[in-house]
Amino acid sequence: MQNEIEMLRSIRQSTEMGCSGIRAVLPEAQNPAMQSALRSQWKEYDSIYAEADRLLRERGVRLSGVNPLAKYGSMLTAKLRVRSSRNTTARIAEMLVQGNTRGMVKSMQNLRAMGVLDPKVSSLSTRLLQTEQANIEEMKHFL
Structure with missing residues (x-):
């Protein structure tokens, strides 16, 4: 049971930071396709967060x-890194791939x-891993 709790806490923390990071760079995204991708990723992170929370x-x-x-420090750093770049779309994509x-x-x-974990916890952990893989693939198009 303790492993399950630690896994869920880790999932919750990762998705919370993912939402925070996307929230920080979304206003900086100028490309409509990038904005759409970010909103979609935010929605998926939020869904995984809610399930881990539950x-x-x-x-x-x-x-x-x-x-x-x-969170504030991370958001501030993200905004500064994007604003200091000539190609904001590629910079956002790079940061998201790294994250x-x-x-x-x-x-x-x-x-x-x-x-071995409870099947619900294991499934949620696998879902997060697959989401992260899909996010990387999606962001490659913007590099």
């Missing part, structure tokens, strides 16, 4: 979000380290 509550876990200072790659590595490490 499963944690079912297990009686008290929840807290990502440190607001960490999704970090998320994939963490997801794979968690899956291997935590072993």
